[in-house]
Amino acid sequence: MLVQLLAAGVTMGLVYAVIALGFQIVARGADIFNFAHGELVVIGTLVYFSLATTYRVPAAAAVFLTVAAVIVVSVLIERATLAPMRVREPLMLAILTIGVATLLRGLMILIWGHDVFFAPPLLAGPPLVWAGASIARANLVLSGACVAALAALYLVFSRSLWGKKILAAAINPEAARLVGVEAAWTRTSVFVLAGLLAGLAGALVAPVTFAYAGSGFNFVLKAFAATLFGGMDRFEGALVGGMALGMLEAFIAGYVSSAFREPLVLGVVIVVLMFRPSGLLGGAALRVT
Amino acid sequence: MRWSHEGLTILLLLAALPLATSSPYHLTVGGLALIFAIVALGANLIMGIAGQASFAHAAFFGLGAYTTALLSTRYDMPQWATLPISLVLSYLVGFALAYPALRVRGFYLALVTLAVSEIFTSVINQLPGALGGAEGIVGIPPFVAGRWVAAARTAKYFVVWAGAVLAYVSLERLMASHFGRIVRSLRDSEIGATSVGINLTRAKTRAFAISGVYMGFAGFLYAHFMQYVSPTGFGLNTTILIVSMVVVGGMADITGALVGALLLSLLPQLLRRYVGLEPVIYGGLLILILLVLPEGIVPTLRSVLRRRRAGPAVLPGHGELPA
Numbered sequence: 089m090l091v092q093l094l095a096a097g098v099t100m101g102l103v104y105a106v107i108a109l110g111f112q113i114v115a116r117g118a119d120i121f122n123f124a125h126g127e128l129v130v131i132g133t134l135v136y137f138s139l140a141t142t143y144r145v146p147a148a149a150a151v152f153l154t155v156a157a158v159i160v161v162s163v164l165i166e167r168a169t170l171a172p173m174r175v176r177e178p179l180m181l182a183i184l185t186i187g188v189a190t191l192l193r194g195l196m197i198l199i200w201g202h203d204v205f206f207a208p209p210l211l212a213g214p215p216l217v218w219a220g221a222s223i224a225r226a227n228l229v230l231s232g233a234c235v236a237a238l239a240a241l242y243l244v245f246s247r248s249l250w251g252k253k254i255l256a257a258a259i260n261p262e263a264a265r266l267v268g269v270e271a272a273w274t275r276t277s278v279f280v281l282a283g284l285l286a287g288l289a290g291a292l293v294a295p296v297t298f299a300y301a302g303s304g305f306n307f308v309l310k311a312f313a314a315t316l317f318g319g320m321d322r323f324e325g326a327l328v329g330g331m332a333l334g335m336l337e338a339f340i341a342g343y344v345s346s347a348f349r350e351p352l353v354l355g356v357v358i359v360v361l362m363f364r365p366s367g368l369l370g371g372a373a374l375r376v377t
Numbered sequence: 378m379r380w381s382h383e384g385l386t387i388l389l390l391l392a393a394l395p396l397a398t399s400s401p402y403h404l405t406v407g408g409l410a411l412i413f414a415i416v417a418l419g420a421n422l423i424m425g426i427a428g429q430a431s432f433a434h435a436a437f438f439g440l441g442a443y444t445t446a447l448l449s450t451r452y453d454m455p456q457w458a459t460l461p462i463s464l465v466l467s468y469l470v471g472f473a474l475a476y477p478a479l480r481v482r483g484f485y486l487a488l489v490t491l492a493v494s495e496i497f498t499s500v501i502n503q504l505p506g507a508l509g510g511a512e513g514i515v516g517i518p519p520f521v522a523g524r525w526v527a528a529a530r531t532a533k534y535f536v537v538w539a540g541a542v543l544a545y546v547s548l549e550r551l552m553a554s555h556f557g558r559i560v561r562s563l564r565d566s567e568i569g570a571t572s573v574g575i576n577l578t579r580a581k582t583r584a585f586a587i588s589g590v591y592m593g594f595a596g597f598l599y600a601h602f603m604q605y606v607s608p609t610g611f612g613l614n615t616t617i618l619i620v621s622m623v624v625v626g627g628m629a630d631i632t633g634a635l636v637g638a639l640l641l642s643l644l645p646q647l648l649r650r651y652v653g654l655e656p657v658i659y660g661g662l663l664i665l666i667l668l669v670l671p672e673g674i675v676p677t678l679r680s681v682l683r684r685r686r687a688g689p690a691v692l693p694g695h696g697e698l699p700a
Contacts, residue, residue, distance in 0.1 A: 172668055183667065187662075187663030192660070194656030361485065
């Protein structure tokens with residue numbers, strides 16, 4: 089039981105970390121609270137489902153195409169709605185993304201309807217049994233891909249000039265502008281990365297959960313909860329927060345009550361925030377928005 | 378004392394709705410529009426005027442509705458008792474929610490209020506016995522005052538209308554008061570407000586609590602107007618609708634909240650032919666308004682009218698010389 093719950097917690101925790109990281113890159117790099125991030129994940133699940141079942145594209149190619157499609161949508165959102173916005177107040181920009189999320193949800197319902205789809209697993213075969221727990225092969229692929237994505241992002245931010253420019257703009261936009269990091273360029277880069285992470289999470293999670301056009305808020309809520317846990321002063325917060333959320337969900341569902349999983353998890357998140365206002369990893373200072 | 382008459386004029390025109398139509402359908406749509414106008418007024422106080430990124434509006438609305446619904450169906454409590462209980466509870470919850478608002482700001486406040494809102498609906502959904510579950514609560518009595526029962530649609534409509542007038546006038550007076558100025562200073566500059574001796578803790582907790590009271594009052598009216606409540610009416614979609622109302626009408630503008638609520642409540646009626654397109658239209662409209670009229674409809678109209686009244690602008694040096 090314990091090992092089983094740990095495995096479930098780690099798998100979902102990694103997915104949440106990938107989703108939360110995309111949300112946080114936009115929040116920090118462009119100062120935008122992106123309510124539409126969950127919808128990007130849902131587009132990922134639905135596109136992956138259609139490619140894998142209707143068009144019979146092999147799994148690896150389907151994941152790749154899904155990620156590309158979600159990046160295009162993400163950049164389109166930024167170019168068509170957020171860039172032309174004249175009022176740059178964070179609250180108004182957040183409300184604008186609520187409009188974008190609602191529009192995307194409506195379009196997805198028009199295309200895919202209200203049906204719930206189940207995508208085929210990434211890797212077929214009998215589950216592996218280890219220490220009394222059975223672990224689906226697809227979940228190993230899922231966890232591996234998430235770890236690879238997080239590691240790749242870590243390298244982008246620590247080694248590449250591109251990543252360092254984004255980080256600089258996130259930490260101090262004024263100073264970054266003075267040394268030639270353009271704000272418009274940062275915003276587009278940030279949305280490319282967010283689309284990449286959301287598309288990947290969507291494609292990977294489609295076989296584990298399901299694909300449904302109305303599930304966007306559910307995903308964005310996970311990104312929020314993980315962010316509240318881990319804080320977003322540092323990007324490692326996404327990993328810590330995502331894992332904490334995944335574990336907490338698995339253990340509350342396993343030992344306390346699966347019906348009250350959602351409210352209990354959110355309750356714990358709020359209590360943590362009362363004592364550490366910028367998350368578990370957060371520093372004392374918090375930028376006023 | 379300067380009264381702005383725009384909002385009251387609109388409300389007086391709405392009092393004539395029962396003269397124009399006796400269809401229960403039209404009166405229900407009109408009554409709901411007025412109820413949402415009260416919610417939007419409360420949401421505008423905390424979000425637009427005080428500038429706090431709070432997204433728990435639907436939960437406050439639902440708290441008022443569920444409190445009176447449960448007390449009047451399960452305990453047969455009279456409305457002169459359930460109304461104050463609903464209002465006091467909304468005040469206290471608003472007060473409690475203000476504490477995270479003191480600790481966290483901006484992004485984190487938005488996250489916490491959304492979490493609170495989500496906890497509200499999921500707890501109701503999971504407790505069919507105690508809170509009616511996903512099915513909701515039926516059999517809520519209509520408005521009662523002494524022997525008088527508002528059984529007819531028209532009577533219910535007038536009760537809700539009176540509530541909207543009360544909410545509008547009281548909020549306008551409140552904003553013209555000393556407290557109103559303090560709340561506005563929260564939006565403009567917290568540091569500036571503190572430097573002139575404003576107690577931020579008190580100002581914020583009171584702004585949250587009072588905005589909660591308006592939304593809870595709307596919830597009370599909703600429960601007895603519709604005589605039915607269910608958790609779907611108080612979820613994230615409702616919060617999005619309320620936020621859209623405030624933004625479309627005009628952030629921080631009291632008449633704006635009223636106009637936004639009325640427009641967005643009537644819009645679905647005009648779009649009934651396009652079933653299934655609602656989210657596309659709502660989302661598209663919200664984006665369009667924010668991009669084209671970021672100030673909102675009412676403040677934009679107001680500045681257009683002011684410019685017209687002032688006549689064509691005269692450039693310095695090209696006008697008449699002073700005698």
